[in-house]
Amino acid sequence: MTVTPGESLRALRxxxxxxxxxxxxxxxxxxxxxxLALGALPVMAHATEEVEEMAAAAGALVLNIGxxxxxxxxxxxxxxxxxxAAGAPVVLDPVGAGATRLRTETxxxxxxxxxxxxxRGNAAEVATLAGRTAEIRGVESMEAGGAELAxxxxxxLGCVVSVTGPVDHVSDGVRxxxxxxxxxxxxxxxxxxxMSTAVTGxxxxxxxxxxxxxxxxxxxxxxxxxEDAAGEAKGPGTFHTAxxxxxxxxxxxxxxxxxxxxxx
Amino acid sequence: MTVTPGESLRALRxxxxxxxxxxxxxxxxxxxxxxLALGALPVMAHATEEVEEMAAAAGALVLNIGxxxxxxxxxxxxxxxxxxAAGAPVVLDPVGAGATRLRTETxxxxxxxxxxxxxRGNAAEVATLAGRTAEIRGVESMEAGGAELAxxxxxxLGCVVSVTGPVDHVSDGVRxxxxxxxxxxxxxxxxxxxMSTAVTGxxxxxxxxxxxxxxxxxxxxxxxxxEDAAGEAKGPGTFHTAxxxxxxxxxxxxxxxxxxxxxx
Amino acid sequence: MTVTPGESLRALRxxxxxxxxxxxxxxxxxxxxxxLALGALPVMAHATEEVEEMAAAAGALVLNIGxxxxxxxxxxxxxxxxxxAAGAPVVLDPVGAGATRLRTETxxxxxxxxxxxxxRGNAAEVATLAGRTAEIRGVESMEAGGAELAxxxxxxLGCVVSVTGPVDHVSDGVRxxxxxxxxxxxxxxxxxxxMSTAVTGxxxxxxxxxxxxxxxxxxxxxxxxxEDAAGEAKGPGTFHTAxxxxxxxxxxxxxxxxxxxxxx
Numbered sequence: 001m002t003v004t005p006g007e008s009l010r011a012l013r014x015x016x017x018x019x020x021x022x023x024x025x026x027x028x029x030x031x032x033x034x035x036l037a038l039g040a041l042p043v044m045a046h047a048t049e050e051v052e053e054m055a056a057a058a059g060a061l062v063l064n065i066g067x068x069x070x071x072x073x074x075x076x077x078x079x080x081x082x083x084x085a086a087g088a089p090v091v092l093d094p095v096g097a098g099a100t101r102l103r104t105e106t107x108x109x110x111x112x113x114x115x116x117x118x119x120r121g122n123a124a125e126v127a128t129l130a131g132r133t134a135e136i137r138g139v140e141s142m143e144a145g146g147a148e149l150a151x152x153x154x155x156x157l158g159c160v161v162s163v164t165g166p167v168d169h170v171s172d173g174v175r176x177x178x179x180x181x182x183x184x185x186x187x188x189x190x191x192x193x194x195m196s197t198a199v200t201g202x203x204x205x206x207x208x209x210x211x212x213x214x215x216x217x218x219x220x221x222x223x224x225x226x227e228d229a230a231g232e233a234k235g236p237g238t239f240h241t242a243x244x245x246x247x248x249x250x251x252x253x254x255x256x257x258x259x260x261x262x263x264x
Numbered sequence: 265m266t267v268t269p270g271e272s273l274r275a276l277r278x279x280x281x282x283x284x285x286x287x288x289x290x291x292x293x294x295x296x297x298x299x300l301a302l303g304a305l306p307v308m309a310h311a312t313e314e315v316e317e318m319a320a321a322a323g324a325l326v327l328n329i330g331x332x333x334x335x336x337x338x339x340x341x342x343x344x345x346x347x348x349a350a351g352a353p354v355v356l357d358p359v360g361a362g363a364t365r366l367r368t369e370t371x372x373x374x375x376x377x378x379x380x381x382x383x384r385g386n387a388a389e390v391a392t393l394a395g396r397t398a399e400i401r402g403v404e405s406m407e408a409g410g411a412e413l414a415x416x417x418x419x420x421l422g423c424v425v426s427v428t429g430p431v432d433h434v435s436d437g438v439r440x441x442x443x444x445x446x447x448x449x450x451x452x453x454x455x456x457x458x459m460s461t462a463v464t465g466x467x468x469x470x471x472x473x474x475x476x477x478x479x480x481x482x483x484x485x486x487x488x489x490x491e492d493a494a495g496e497a498k499g500p501g502t503f504h505t506a507x508x509x510x511x512x513x514x515x516x517x518x519x520x521x522x523x524x525x526x527x528x
Numbered sequence: 529m530t531v532t533p534g535e536s537l538r539a540l541r542x543x544x545x546x547x548x549x550x551x552x553x554x555x556x557x558x559x560x561x562x563x564l565a566l567g568a569l570p571v572m573a574h575a576t577e578e579v580e581e582m583a584a585a586a587g588a589l590v591l592n593i594g595x596x597x598x599x600x601x602x603x604x605x606x607x608x609x610x611x612x613a614a615g616a617p618v619v620l621d622p623v624g625a626g627a628t629r630l631r632t633e634t635x636x637x638x639x640x641x642x643x644x645x646x647x648r649g650n651a652a653e654v655a656t657l658a659g660r661t662a663e664i665r666g667v668e669s670m671e672a673g674g675a676e677l678a679x680x681x682x683x684x685l686g687c688v689v690s691v692t693g694p695v696d697h698v699s700d701g702v703r704x705x706x707x708x709x710x711x712x713x714x715x716x717x718x719x720x721x722x723m724s725t726a727v728t729g730x731x732x733x734x735x736x737x738x739x740x741x742x743x744x745x746x747x748x749x750x751x752x753x754x755e756d757a758a759g760e761a762k763g764p765g766t767f768h769t770a771x772x773x774x775x776x777x778x779x780x781x782x783x784x785x786x787x788x789x790x791x792x
Contacts, residue, residue: 024308025289026292026296028554028595029719033717033764033765033768036716036717036718037716037764037765042718043624044552044595045596046597047597047630049598050596054628067292067309067310068314069311070313096307099321100314100317102311102314188301188512189300190296190297191293191297234506237301237509237510238509240297240508240765241769244763244764244765245764245765245766246763248763249762289553289556290560291557293557331556331573331574332578360571363571363582363585365578365581366575366578367578452564452565453561453772454561454564454570455557455560498760498770498773498777499776499777500561500564501561501773501774501776502770504772
């Protein structure tokens with residue numbers, strides 16, 4: 001295991017990769033600001049007329065299905081293929097997969113037509129994509145994340161899968177890492193899952209050759225920022241605000257020492 | 265009058281109802297976070313392909329016309345009918361009714377085709393829907409809310425109507441309640457009206473049998489949170505942040521004592 | 529030079545002009561709240577069925593191409609022409625011009641078909657519209673703003689051009705003003721450029737007869753707010769929150785003295 005979040009964060013801040021995000025309306029500002037605070041450059045573009053051009057110029061592409069509609073699905077597929085052709089890693093956040101047929105089928109279609117490097121979801125969403133039944137209650141729904149689920153999904157989907165929860169599990173189907181950084185306040189703010197996906201895309205832009213490690217490093221960085229923000233917070237609002245300060249204040253030289261990562 | 269906001273809040277936090285929101289782009293993150301901080305589970309979905317499925321699974325449906333377009337109107341009607349069929353209460357926020365013909369007519373059409381439990385708007389919007397003339401200057405426009413207006417609109421529209429302002433008035437056309445909780449800083453943040461509608465939907469999910477009381481309880485809870493947030497604020501930005509902390513920190517055991525509700 | 533930001537801010541707060549904004553999904557809440565905190569009334573509307581009616585009622589129209597699609601382009605053109613017919617100033621933010629052909633061509637088309645009073649962009653965007661080559665890396669991309677660029681673009685485009693950066697430059701092609709207010713933290717929050725465009729629209733609503741001065745005054749006000757917010761901030765998140773407090777707290781009686789404006 002060579003999980004080196006500090007080194008990756010340093011590389012990210014030096015290269016400032018452009019992270020093209022086709023994401024949901026609810027979190028666009030939040031994922032843009034998380035990306036920028038971390039040190040990468042966010043750009044949002046969803047028109048079918050421009051997504052291929054934008055994706056081809058990007059260091060990574062993030063697809064998030066949180067508020068779908070027909071034109072957006074078409075844009076995600078076009079952008080995904082353009083990113084693949086350009087060699088930019090694609091990260092998928094299957095928000096609400098399992099909650100409606102449209103979401104489940106769209107996530108499946110993206111996985112079938114686009115070469116996805118990392119899927120980042122909660123346990124219910126990942127279980128749905130891995131062909132298991134799960135109790136779904138909206139996008140905030142969360143079960144305890146499971147190492148076994150991440151491993152099975154990684155194997156089934158043929159990519160890296162991050163199942164986030166109280167403890168995050170990241171697996172490529174063979175190796176599985178557990179990341180214990182984070183804070184319970186992360187679950188009190190809507191969109192922190194989507195932010196962790198944007199951070200995953202940002203790390204993948206400098207870790208395209210090691211998606212398992214990059215995905216785990218992203219969750220370490222986001223989790224450490226969550227820990228720092230919790231120290232400043234009186235509740236979800238002040239936590240949310242402090243989270244951007246904390247992402248901006250992450251220090252490459254201390255990040256490795258603060259990482260709570262274990263290979264299972 | 266049996267306005268028991270504490271008991272309803274306790275029930276809401278135990279049941280964690282899913283609140284399906286088809287709302288405007290400006291406030292999606294804000295209403296999602298207000299809903300979650302309060303203790304319910306927000307979900308946003310607007311595609312005609314999935315809204316019926318989502319609304320049927322929800323504890324309440326919130327329709328907000330703040331940034332309309334053709335497909336969204338179709339989705340609101342489909343979702344409204346599905347919520348009706350499933351027995352989930354529907355709350356309508358007629359943002360900007362009176363400001364353009366599209367908004368006035370869309371609000372009227374929803375009221376005609378969907379069984380709406382509660383309309384939550386400012387005085388100008390409600391006056392428009394009740395067939396009265398009103399001076400409209402954008403969505404932030406506000407006149408002093410009036411008991412008489414709420415009563416007349418409740419009677420005219422055949423549902424509960426909440427007219428919010430410095431004092432809020434809630435009426436079903438027969439009984440009228442005045443809620444005096446709140447703080448002037450609420451008017452300095454865009455989207456607090458929309459948040460109060462989302463909170464109304466959250467309370468209705470556990471108070472479907474008593475929409476007059478549920479709507480008033482929601483405004484008590486949101487108003488008390490506003491009072492608490494004002495104590496932490498230096499202006500609209502810090503107030504906005506503190507509002508989520510305050511919603512999260514609302515205590516069921518003290519909420520009844522803090523309620524300023526009067527039956528007129 | 530008669531740059532009098534204090535007097536304009538006082539007029540703005542007295543008249544509370546309605547500022548119609550057709551802007552991108554990422555910043556809608558942020559520009560609405562910046563507009564409201566400043567003292568004007570924001571309204572967002574993008575449906576082709578209502579934009580002409582809304583624009584005709586507004587004190588200014590802000591067009592921002594940050595997340596385009598076909599229907600929104602049509603709406604921008606309709607709204608722009610309606611604002612022109614009603615005599616309301618139009619401000620254009622060409623977000624990402626140069627990054628994709630769709631954005632460049634849309635900005636050019638708006639400039640060709642609508643009488644734009646002020647273009648507010650970063651150096652790369654403005655350079656693109658002025659027919660110069662520029663290195664573009666996403667919407668956060670920024671080069672050092674240049675007096676010469678603003679002057680050339682103002683002359684080429686036949687309107688006022690604001691090029692924002694560490695120092696802002698505003699020119700109508702003949703006269704050029706440099707505004708040195710602001711803080712480096714503004715570049716760490718996504719959407720502050722879009723906010724400065726909304727503030728520009730708000731000032732133009734009371735300064736339609738003097739767009740060069742109005743555009744510079746807006747950047748003074750926004751920059752001073754940035755300076756005040758920086759004093760409260762620990763990073764991008766707390767800065768962002770404090771920025772709304774600072775806009776709300778701007779004092780007309782001290783604003784002229786704090787202005788750092790120079791005619792070149």
